[in-house]
Structure formats: C-alpha cells, structure tokens
Amino acid sequence: MDLVIGRVAKAHGVRGELVVDVRTDDPGKRFAPGTTVRGILPRAKGAKRSGEKEFTIAAARNHSGRLLVSLAGVGDRTAADELRGVLFVIDAADVDSGDDPDEFYDHELVGLPVRTVAGEAVGEVRDVIHLPSSDLLAVTAADDGREILIPFVSEIVPTVSRSDGIFVDPPDGLLEG
Template sequence: MELVIGRVAKSHGIRGEIVVDVRTDSPELRFADGAVLTGRRPREKSTSTYTVAASRNHSGRLLVRLQGVADRTAADELRGVLFVIDSADVEPSDDPDEFYDHELEGLAVRMSDGAEIGVVAEVLHPPGGELLSVKTPEGREILIPFVKAIVPVVDVPGGYIEVDPPDGLLDPE
C-alpha cells in the first residue's frame, strides 16, 4: 500500500520551484537534497521518479526544486502530482494515540453502544485539523473531527473506531 507524503499545490516563481503540501512528519528527510521521489497523478497507477535538487521553507510552505524542472511551465505541469512511498517503508509509531492514515482507512466506525455508522474512507487534512471521511451504508459521507473528545477509541487490530459525536454531527443535512 502506498502513502502520500506530499502533493504539488502549484508552481512558485519562474525557475521551476513547486509548492508542496506536506503530508509527512519528516519533510526534512523525505524532501532532502538528492532524495528520489516517486510521483503519480491522482487516480492513476503509473508513476514517475523525481530527484530533489533543493528544498526550502518559505512563509510556512515547502518549496522544492526538482532536477529537470527548470521553468514555471514545467512546474505547472506537475500541479496535483502526489509524492508517495510504500507503507512497508514506514516504522510503526510508538505513540498509542498516533496513527497513519492507512491504518485508519477501512476501519468500521460505530457508536459506543455498538450501532454501526460506516467505514473510514479517507483521512482529510484541512488546516483546522484532521477529519475522518466516513461512508455510511446508504452512501452518505459524514465528516468526523478526529479528536479524542469525539473519537475516544481507535482499535486498529480490532478493526474499529468508536465515536461519541455531539448532537447533530451524524444527522443528514
């Protein structure tokens, strides 16, 4: 299984730099000068290899220059590319309250009384904090904030998550 460690948001400047939305705890290692990245377009299987020529932080964002990407036009063509790694290359976390997205995706979501809600389809990372995108049996999507107060139990080996949502969170709009 592959894990996304970054996504090309846009080009930056005229010399081929790209802005990368980071999705790894170790951007200084994953995007270090000389690092070889595997990239693919969303919903595509074929991949390409890129070598980091340079990377730097700029106004809270990661700017990366890739070998062979010398101008804005070439950088613009990379918009949306996902940089991925194999999940087998990731060490498990020692923190019992820390999870990788791939560990949560596919887990059953239920209330503390056992009532089934759905399955975690995706973990979203908006600026305000992580959200679990849960697909219900009826095909609805419910976004559940991934915070201890609402998600008190995560049992990866057991294959489920228990939620204690505030009133209205699970109601259809």
C-alpha cells in the same frame, strides 16, 4: 495508495528551482538531496489521466518560509515552469504514524470498523475529510450503506485503535438516517 508529500506551486528564479507546497511532517527526509520521488504530472487538456515520472532531488533549502527544490535535469526556468502543479507522492505502505496513539494517517483509518462505545456496529470508515474547522470521518453505515459524517473530535471519537477499530460516543441524532 499514494500520499502527497508536496505540490509544485511555481518556478523560482532562472536556475530551475521550484517552490514546493510541503504536505509532509518530515520535509528534510522526503526532499533530501539524492532522494527519488514520484511526481504525478498535471492532466494535459483533453487527456483522461495524468502521467507519472520519477525525479531525483538535487538540492532543497528553505527560503522565506518556503521550500525551494532543485531537481536533477531541471536547469532553467522554462523547464521548472512546465512542472507547475506536479504532485510529489510516496507509497502509503512505506509510511506509518509511529508509536503515538493519537496520530494517524488517513490510509490507516480507512477500512476500520466503527462501533459505539456500547458496542453497536455503526459501519466502516470510507474516507477522512479535512475541513478548515475540523476533520470528519466518512463512514459507510453497516445497516443500509448510507454515508454518515462523524466529526473527528475526542468528545465524539474517544477511542481509535488500528487493531480494534474506532469507537464513537455520538450525540443524539448524529447516526440517524
């Protein structure tokens, strides 16, 4: 599974710099000069899949609240424009959320069992959905396989453990089918 660490928004200037929308909490490490990153190329019209290519970071700097990145071999605006929409990714297996018990990456939650605080099986996390107001756990119900959306807030999800699973204290009707 890949984790997106940035997306090329557009070219900047005439020397091939890229404006990157950062999607990592450690851009200094992920976009350090000399680092190699994988890029998922945008799908060409009519293509069934996008391509993938490795890039070497030549330089990175902050400019007016944005990250500007230079890649080895990309030396002008035309070459930079061709990279618009590229997603920079890393392998999820290379990342963990560390020791903070309240921080998780999505891939660490997918597949965890979900039970009520009383111990009743609810299902298994299929996905984490990020919305502007809050996150949702998409859970495949243990009894009939339907999808249950559970708000990922501490009042409803008081306990998350990478080893024991997720425990929920749902309000009436949340788990009803």
